[in-house]
Amino acid sequence: MDYAKYIKSVMDFPTKGINFRDITSLLEEGPVYRAAINDLAAFAESKNAEIVVGPEARGFVIGGPVAYSLGIGFVPVRKPGKLPREVATVSYKKEYGIDTLCIHKDSIKPGQRVLVTDDLLATGGTIEATIQLVEQLGGVVVGVAFLIELTGLGGSKLLKDYDVLSLINY
């Protein structure tokens, strides 16, 4: 399926110079959303993933349905102050300043096979931090899956040691 034709591109959002790739127009098309989830789920299944991990917020829109379709669990990675139990944290560099992400410490079992997923790979900071959290807990990242990969921003270099699937490349 030609998923790219369902993505709307919005220049200068959220700041000047950014070409924002808006996934909401794809999500609005039920059969297209379902086909994309099915493709990502088939990849996860081919890696024998036992659990799915996705970062707030758009990673939930992808990771939740992938986990549901395979009948496996979903683990949210969230900003500080959102998860109620004991968390592991990692700080990572964004374009401006530092951000932090958290995961429940008991959410992944050592050796568990994990699919990490998000809507979009840009510089890779978010997904790298998410992978670090999974690995801190002893999880084994068996695949990393995106709807969209923005090539040329360096994200894929950070993922060279992992099996990566991206349904759309810009």
Ligand SMILES: O=P(O)(O)OC[C@H]1O[C@H](OP(=O)(O)OP(=O)(O)O)[C@H](O)[C@@H]1O
């Ligand atoms: O590869 P990177 O440079 O880290 O960028 C990619 C991240 O940026 C977006 O999330 P954003 O931080 O805008 O948050 P949101 O999902 O809550 O909209 C997107 O959903 C990815 O998670």
Ligand SMILES: Nc1ncnc2[nH]cnc12
């Ligand atoms: N260009 C972009 N479009 C949509 N989401 C993004 N997150 C980081 N860069 C993005």
